[in-house]
Amino acid sequence: MPVLVMKFGGTSVATPDRIRRAAKRVGVEVSKGYDVIVIVSAMAGKTNELVGWVNETSPLFDAREYDAVVSSGEAVTAGLMALTLQEMDVPARSWQGWQVPLRTTSAHSAARIEEIPTDNINAKFAEGMRVAVVAGFQGVSPEGRITTLGRGGSDTTAVAFAAAFGAERCDIYTDVDGVYTTDPRISSKARKLDKIAFEEMLELASLGAKVLQTRSVELAMRYNVRLRVLSSFEEQSDNAGTLVCAEEEIMESKIVSGIAYSRDEAKMTLISVADRPGIAAAIFVPLSEAGVNVDMIIQNIAEEGRTDMTFSCPTDQVKRAEKALHDAKQRGEINYHDLVADMDVAKVSAVGIGMRSQSGVAAKMFQTLSDEGVNIKVIATSEIKISVLIDRKYMELAVQALHDAFELEKAA
């Protein structure tokens, strides 16, 4: 029988009653003839509670024990989901990560999936079981200890199971009904996309759209797993939600598919850095070693052998960046007059695979912002994305203006 993977996030399994609603959706797919693998998150709030206890106990915790503690929420929902399905006369049982076994690396709290053997679960399907309920987020290391895949890791579990079992589709049930052209709270013209390409979803996810864990999209792209994002709280039709799929499946696409934004970016400027070969490495190697995720970089034109170097990083890494650069200066590796952090910025990005073949997108974006009087502080581009750093107060205005300029309210 064809296999379908269905993943339910924390709000979709927050109470026994919501688990029952989710189980009904599973029952519908079973009655269509699918063997279903259900991946569950912990009940909403449970993982935060567990993480809170760990932090209270041990600020610099042993990640192996962190994983042992925080993985327990998913075990609970997996068992409850299996019981609920059994109550509905759907043959089901639960699996924890180590029982599959979902083998991962030993990188505790951020482990990567190495292997998902299918024999255990397939043997049960062959015996007549119709639903395998698997605890998301968790796996087992080569040393036999419990690992977790990082926050949001149940999305990755779901995609990995879909790849391993050759599932027809991987449905991600969440609290939004799909992927939008932009955040509907910012632009009332935001439109739900029926389809979006993996590459675009990947950019949107890493740019702050919180619908899917970035790694799950990477994995879906690599194994060509058709991902559908849809709401557990609305009645579903067959083409509900948004399908994340290969570019080829999208007949006609617009040049720009979506406008993303992030408030969590800070702009940092090193003023008057000696401009010499190797200076970029001297600055960015210590930042990388300190765990600072540098996003955009801009170097001013040098004057009299000195230049300004500007970069952006997440706001919660500013302190760490300042310390890393200060230490490098102390060690004599770099020299600068001042380091200025500007937290009052936001990043706005236009994303679309159509950019590859169409020129003029950047020009249109800059013109639109200019018409609105928005000053651009830093620019970064990729093949399918243009990002700008602007003053935070203009963020909503910029998103709305770009959404209008690229006519995203209209279907392709």
Added chain:
Amino acid sequence: MPVLVMKFGGTSVATPDRIRRAAKRVGVEVSKGYDVIVIVSAMAGKTNELVGWVNETSPLFDAREYDAVVSSGEAVTAGLMALTLQEMDVPARSWQGWQVPLRTTSAHSAARIEEIPTDNINAKFAEGMRVAVVAGFQGVSPEGRITTLGRGGSDTTAVAFAAAFGAERCDIYTDVDGVYTTDPRISSKARKLDKIAFEEMLELASLGAKVLQTRSVELAMRYNVRLRVLSSFEEQSDNAGTLVCAEEEIMESKIVSGIAYSRDEAKMTLISVADRPGIAAAIFVPLSEAGVNVDMIIQNIAEEGRTDMTFSCPTDQVKRAEKALHDAKQRGEINYHDLVADMDVAKVSAVGIGMRSQSGVAAKMFQTLSDEGVNIKVIATSEIKISVLIDRKYMELAVQALHDAFELEKAA
């Protein structure tokens, strides 16, 4: 290094702060030179919450999924305890049941321990780890599924580890400071016992003293594990609490060691049963098959070929007993005029290994109750115990009178 097992119940690990207090006690034993195996229960209330969800989901639940859900509470405290010890610079790590692996039968929700391999944990002790924190209550079946040992099962886990590792002692930390001659809430003269024999503790545990799970005492007796019951909430001296040990370790013991009671017993009388060979089997086999735990049995003298048969069973099994007997009557296997259930009774027992060699204990007990005007409804005796069923309203009076009569307020 000598091994010590320390078990902390739910109230002793109810919050991160209490876990810290428990960890300090562990630290003290480590500094004395012990390698310590810590067995933890779930935080107080957590298992009840999980059981509640299971019952809400599925009244007639699949015990395999029940176990998968309710075992998760112990996983949390095991990780948190290991983290707390690490914070105190005590080398520690956590084990879940399947990681040891603590192998059990497949009798889900009431599994029995079959094997505890010591190699994994001993290898870590050899590497310098000082504390192995093990999630109590849970194990793994031959099929690789999570099992649980029944409510209170962490006591049994602790004793089993003490037996497997040849521990010097198994300390059970709980919310009472030891085993008393009777319930201090009923008799203000109740005295804490310094030592009590396994056999006595076993009788007291099955008679309603809630200090230890009965199975854990059985296991301790079989493997001669010295068990100490003590409070996590009081400062400890070296001979704090009560030591449960072999009879030989107790120099001089009183004839009666304690007075136990239970309010949860009902008296059932089958009136006018045909008195024929095999009638006892015809009555008690169906009760046993229906899962009714019959405790005391009394048969009146037969008159004209008919007799009354009286037995006691837990109050919450009365309905089940009535149905089983009614069904047996329908099938023509037994015949009786009426079945009368008396819920208004209590069981009071005197327990002591000294009874074996001393006569007159029963006579003294009956005389004491008679002097107080308490009517005895049913009597049951074993080598080291005499139990009587009396009207519930006399229970406190009977316990106090017997405690006085056997002078239990005085040390041996």
